[in-house]
Amino acid sequence: MTGLRIDVERAQQEMAVKTKPLGALGRLEDVGVRLAVLQGTLSPVIDRARVCVFGADHGVTDEGVSAYPRAVTGEMMRNFDRGGAAINVIARAGNVEVEVIDVGVDADLSSLATVHSARVRAGSRNFAREPAMTPDEVRQAMEVGASAARRAHDSGVQVIGLGEMGIGNTTSAAALLSVFASASAEQTVGRGTGIDDAVLEHKRRVVEQAVGRHTQLTSLSAVDALRALGGLEIAAMAGAALEASSLGLAVIADGFISTTAVLAALHLARDESPARVDRLSRALFFAHRSAERGHTLAMEACGGFENCDARPLLDLGLRLGEGTGAALAVSLLRAAAAVMRDMATFTSAGVSDGGHTEHRA
């Protein structure tokens, strides 16, 4: 690849002379190499990390597709504000910042001091009956994400994780994945927060019919797919991923919804230019393999883009969202950057290499 200050081969050469058997740090070596290329230096730094949690409601909850009432979205925003949710405690434990953004919650959150208010609309429309958003709403929601990425960048953050909260959003993500991956509702619809068999069957039908009504979508632009079936937080995450990668940040996808947003961003980038896809692909890391059906398929679809290493770093059976997996994965990126940056070489440490590496003159 031209235009990179540090190319993959140069970074791999440097990794190979570190004081360890060749390849003995496995995936951590790959991540270290990718961070070096992304940051354009053999001394990459992952110090400050931030998970952006985008909250929004979904009109499709009118169809009875979720195990929890719609009010939970707003209630969880309050929980985030008080620091009691999973993402709060996991991020604190891992020295990761959290910014919560209201891009479309249907509740009065005006009293919440720590929630960034950027509401485009109090919930997307019910995509079982009409397009979820207008083209303008999609653009606005993407801009909410983009500005969150700029805030992170401007404050010195090197990596953002993409988190979300939105009752009903596995339904929206499943519909989008069905379009982007040309997959059936059977493949993309899962139990979300924990629906039973009957609701699961109903949820499949809702997704199948909505996607079916838009069979022409596969030939439409990524923006049109988002408009028809997306959620405001999904559009925001896609906008955040695009902008963050433009600014040179690493971007960590979390679970099913977050990964589907990243897949949407890759399609949006493809609609723009190959260089745009390349830049985004090289910035992406995938935190974990979620237990939610469809997530593996979503990662595979991302992995179909050149230079997108969509292998998940963790596999812990998480299926919570909120960016919790992304927060956990930050420690692995930090370690990988430290390996690339700070480990001694065989030469510098005076360690015999057993003839395994070629020392350069």
Place this chain on the structure above:
Amino acid sequence: MTGLRIDVERAQQEMAVKTKPLGALGRLEDVGVRLAVLQGTLSPVIDRARVCVFGADHGVTDEGVSAYPRAVTGEMMRNFDRGGAAINVIARAGNVEVEVIDVGVDADLSSLATVHSARVRAGSRNFAREPAMTPDEVRQAMEVGASAARRAHDSGVQVIGLGEMGIGNTTSAAALLSVFASASAEQTVGRGTGIDDAVLEHKRRVVEQAVGRHTQLTSLSAVDALRALGGLEIAAMAGAALEASSLGLAVIADGFISTTAVLAALHLARDESPARVDRLSRALFFAHRSAERGHTLAMEACGGFENCDARPLLDLGLRLGEGTGAALAVSLLRAAAAVMRDMATFTSAGVSDGGHTEHRA
């Protein structure tokens, strides 16, 4: 189980009312529950963590079983001392302490200020020809590990990871695993730091013959197996695991050699009492699935002990040792403790639970 201040069921009840769908944090919930039981509180703390790296040489390197010369053990101890090895940089990145202990290195390390000097003997004997250690040397090496665990406990550490450095030690670990798991050299011998096919075949024969010469070992005590085939650092790690669990610390096994040492500790505990096995089993966490052949078998053997959850937390293709995987896993234990300790409940946060949890009065 009697005698626990917090039993598993009580901890699981508490985990179930946290503001998340039931089970949505997957393995992290299991770890949080186990930490609560281990520490006897619903507010477990994993704040200070330490990886103890035990270094020793192995007489069996005379047989030509390793890709690196024996001198590398001492050279790497110097590298640890200067902070340039993988464990140094990974631990720093993850806010984990490192203590390096010379339990049997065959090199002059007197100038190394940060290396704890506790050498029992300058390398174990060549077990292809004679028992690797005397019974007294095994006891001394185990005591070196036990005292490292006491130092950690006395300084306020809540969890120790078991790391090692010792050219030749995959050969010793493979022989021990063959005995403890009644497995062939084919199943237990791998490429270690990176030997080729010819050396691999030779290494298998060395292990096969040494184990064959001690077929009666399966009926012998765990101490006798360690004496015949073990390494000083392996005995030290076993001693550290036993003592740390007695002191109420969590213990993280790293890769192949570390896990084999933990397996030895479980057998040593079994030779003592069922209560001893139970205490150790409940303290153990398994950091990762190593790429070294035999590691999965070693974990399965550990998992055969009651209450020992030997499922690895990470699967990153690591095969370095030094406690690097254990250092990486610390962040997951910290997150799990924080979830158990600090997350709001549906009641405390005023979040609708969708009828998924039974609120107690």
